[in-house]
Amino acid sequence: MYDMNSLKKLGALGKNAEAGMKAFQALDEAALADGAIPKKYKELIALAVALTTQCPYCLEIHKKHAIEAGATPEELAETTFVAAALRAGAAVVHGTHLME
Structure with missing residues (x-):
């Protein structure tokens, strides 16, 4: 697909x-666009969102743009774990709805 x-x-x-x-x-x-938040950081944010929403198109597009904006492999890796922490955190806090 x-x-x-x-x-x-x-x-x-x-x-x-x-x-x-x-x-x-x-x-x-x-x-x-480059602004108060530099383009590289915006692309890393976009990657974190794409990892969270699991959009393969966004991952490819924003990975390319992040690298073009100067993102390093280390920054890409850390972005992955920021997204993972947020997804896990969402599951944990949603778990509070299961508690009496």
Whole structure:
């Protein structure tokens, strides 16, 4: 199901929902642009989110952009464990709903 070649269909998606695609692209560009938070950190944040949501497309795209922005293998590894800690933490705190 997850094939990077599917991203070639984004043009068709945009053609069929032009306003939505343009709005998404503008948001994506603005959110990930260098700013108060440097681009490298934004891409590492994007990777942590992608690891948490388990989106293979986002992982590939943001890994590439993070490396281009200067992220090191060590930073990529630490980002993985930040995401893992947050996912585990969410399970733990949701466990409180099971307690009487």
